[in-house]
Amino acid sequence: METAKGKTWWEPFDQLLIATGANPIYPQVPGIDAAGIHTFSTLQSGIEVRRSVDERKPHTAVIVGGGYIGLEMAEALLLRGLDVSLIEMAPQVMNTLDREMGSIVAESLRHAGVHLYLEEPLEGFEVSDGRVQAVVTNRRALPADLVILAIGVRPNVALASEAGVPLGETGAIKVNERMQTPVAGVWAAGDCCESFHLVSRRPFWVALGTVANKQGRVAGINVGGGYATFPGVVGTAITKFRDLEIARTGLQEKEIQQLGWEYESVRIESRTRAHYYPDAGPITVKLLAEKGSGRLLGGQIVGKNGAAKRIDVLAVALHAGLTVDELINVDLSYAPPYSPVWDAVQIAARQVAKKV
């Protein structure tokens, strides 16, 4: 069998798993092909950015996009001593958070010295001798020795699409709970295919390693003749910027509004440990609950010193369909090094339960 790189051949199959992942979005703006503009899709692309920093010793970096990758790169490049700017076309960073939660993150970026330009879409690049010189927005040109493009990814569905494997309404490959596509013998898993959102009860697409890994496990069991199902996701994600921890799960306000559902929300501030305990950090928790039913719809957490991993409490609650009234009385752990007597998520649950 011929397997050499660059050769094309035919390979018969009984079962086919499509696991083509996602591709970074690469906007067709002037100068996009210049040297010094980086995206991340493979380990190799990360190695190349690091080598470029080591060898070219850039002074100024511009990051395009204020999501998870943009924030992580801002932290990394600040650590390497670069002057870092970040442009974002939306009015906030971290678009998967509601606006006021995103503004806590923006404040942290600014405090760390990141020059933040919101509502400034990328229009192109100034290029000299084939190398990027500046990033051009609708308002300014920002000098850049190094550019990081981090404006998201799209499911890589080219192969599936050409082969006639149906895509879902999200644009990713349509699969059922066993990770079967509608074409007999063809399966898909990972960033190239859809998930089901257990809170909105609709198809949903998210490109995250943890979801892809779970889907891969289920697909593997089924392709191997076993039986397993992947019920879906609740939209959990977590990141950090320096010492600020950031997490979200479920639906955010704009998603609930798009569904036409009614909801109530609260945002509370507390501490990650008992107030008298050393290193008690601030924690802000936002909860969203369905009007009438009181069903928990989503939660967002921003804070320090152990704040963010609490998102998993909300993820399990969403999975189980708990109401905020039920969440109030869940037997969460308490000791002064870990939380106040009422954990921040339960303080928030108490407040939103009064409103729904």
Added chain:
Amino acid sequence: METAKGKTWWEPFDQLLIATGANPIYPQVPGIDAAGIHTFSTLQSGIEVRRSVDERKPHTAVIVGGGYIGLEMAEALLLRGLDVSLIEMAPQVMNTLDREMGSIVAESLRHAGVHLYLEEPLEGFEVSDGRVQAVVTNRRALPADLVILAIGVRPNVALASEAGVPLGETGAIKVNERMQTPVAGVWAAGDCCESFHLVSRRPFWVALGTVANKQGRVAGINVGGGYATFPGVVGTAITKFRDLEIARTGLQEKEIQQLGWEYESVRIESRTRAHYYPDAGPITVKLLAEKGSGRLLGGQIVGKNGAAKRIDVLAVALHAGLTVDELINVDLSYAPPYSPVWDAVQIAARQVAKKV
């Protein structure tokens, strides 16, 4: 109205809330009344121990009891430079953990320099001039300038009992979900009354601030003419010894055995962060699941750097009655600073799910 301290008077009531708390167990052994032997029941008793350390500068401390309070005091007294011994009548410390999980804690105590004497019940004290000189076990006499008695508490039901308010099978005051005792107009909340255990589905007594606080809230709403219920607990508790974090929830092996239920268990070792991330700490997770149904019955976590707060994931899962199969696919957060792609609790869930 007469309210002076030490006076006795009659006060009529429409609604009565009994919130008499718990009392430390004070064993009637020779020498128990000597100076230098301390228990903790009030803030004042903590202040007195600290003052005693400040003023008398004791060299040796013996702690009686290897539970939460015993461990916290061992840490505190080591920090103050004392030579610390700990005696425990059981074959392990932290009896609310299964044996092999408790042994991780014991190892940590020994590594920190605590002289640990297991299976050595307290038999009495050697006393000179009214002050404790040594703690006597079945095997030895341990010199002690300071003794901490931390062998647990009992519900303080004296008032309720004398007044004819029924106690439950646990020995604490019997209450329903609204925190009503069987006597009309009499309520109880906190360490003096029972809870309901949502996993064993039986009355349960636990003296923890977080449970007491939730019960107090529910009692207060009801006494005030509102309506609220406290559904019960799942047995969550958390503590730490130095940098070792310790947590448990649900039923432990001996509790399941007492119920006559069949179960499977696993114990896995993982890391608290991605393996390549700085400060990834060890984490050991034990899960217990019901044979046949696969219902999660309990979990125990010992580890470092953020290990223990994961117990809340299991607490919510127990509250919701999730099976370990369901737990495998819950959308928990993942980013390298917070966990491996598969969080330790899900690695454990995968393994126990294969056995039930």
